[in-house]
Amino acid sequence: MNLGLRALLYTARKWKKTLLVFCLILSISTLVLSGLAIADAQEEQTEEVRGTTGASFTVQRDISTGGWSSGSGGSYSTQEFMTEDMIREIASVDGIQGYDASLITLPQIFNADGESLEHENYGFYNYGSYNSQYHELFLSGRFELVEGTHITDDMSNGIMISKELAEWNGLKVGDTLTGIYYPENNTPAVDMEIVGIFDVVADKEDQVNMYDDSSYYDYSSYVFCSMEAAEGLIKGWGEDGDGISEAYFYVADAAQLDNVIKDVQNISSINWNNYAITSNDEVYQNISSALSDTGTLITTLIIVITVVSMVLITLILFMSVRSRKRETGILLAVGIAKPAVVLQYLLETLLIAVPAFPLAYICSRQVAGALGTLFGKTAENVIVTPEHFMLVTIAGCILLIMAVLLSGIPAMRLKPRQILSQME
Structure with a gap:
């Protein structure tokens, strides 16, 4: 009887064990x-967060390196202000999608x-x-x-006010x-x-207090106007103490963000x-940290499931080979080589795995979406692809081969007479 037929007959005869291994695989x-x-899906969500959340950095006058002077409005820093040319030069750096000042x-x-x-x-605390x-x-x-709309650089006299105001x-x-x-x-x-009305989402207490003039103003008193209008307000006044003090740059x-800041510097x-340059990526860091933790959890679960399952399969195969000592001894005694015996065990396992993998692919396409919701994913975004199937099939076959070889080592180390002498 050839090797393939023996493997097929054994899997049919031991149908309970075959069913157990099949269900496990x-x-x-x-x-x-x-x-x-x-x-x-987690990786795609991370990429999406990178593109939709974005981050920004602020460039502002460093008054600690400048001098001070006094005027009719009180003392003021003589540190140089930012110029429009400077702002636009920074905004031209690759990676910067938008800017404000x-x-x-x-x-x-x-x-x-x-x-x-x-x-x-x-x-009012007004931002040009x-x-x-x-x-x-x-x-x-x-x-x-x-x-309404935001202030844009093509507006000459637009203003935005708070909903409360x-x-x-x-x-x-x-x-x-x-004004x-x-x-x-x-x-x-x-x-x-x-041109626009904004709502104050955060409380005043949520703001990082910079101990500047803005600390004395309630958010509802903040307004934003076109830069041209702001420049018109200070004409004839404050030429020494007023100018563009800071600018904000958005990185998609x-x-x-760190690479863009290095290019700017x-x-x-x-x-x-x-x-001075200050990065503002708290929102992204908080979200990406949560996504990273979830990704680590998913990877860990996959590894744990794989390792525990392979240990379980190896134990089942080991017990199966051990219970077949008499059969193994007879096969070896009649002249069948040890590699052929091991190959039979391998064929038996692969005969079980061959239908299990395609069926798992079909089942996973239904199950993956439901499991994905446990990790905050929408079912339609969790898709099992043919690439996943090929990876699992190839890796699964390799692991099963290793499991069969490991389970067969104890029996294959003995000679036929030793195997038969251990049988009652």
């Missing part, structure tokens, strides 16, 4: 295939009837802005646009406001149109002794 393969699909003024704002707007502070969507307060999630004063997008830096000093009046791929035309 099916279960293991299904779980591993599902785990690989979930791991891929801050020309801070503290104007009074009046409605169309000339009445001062009602709010909690004497004045190029592209307000890239301002640190919006990138960090503390502010959120709820109506709009409700207090009955204002809406399209209304006109007038005056110092009415008592006859500084220029600048007319501005409300948060994982490249290599710009030789900027005296970096006068400026």
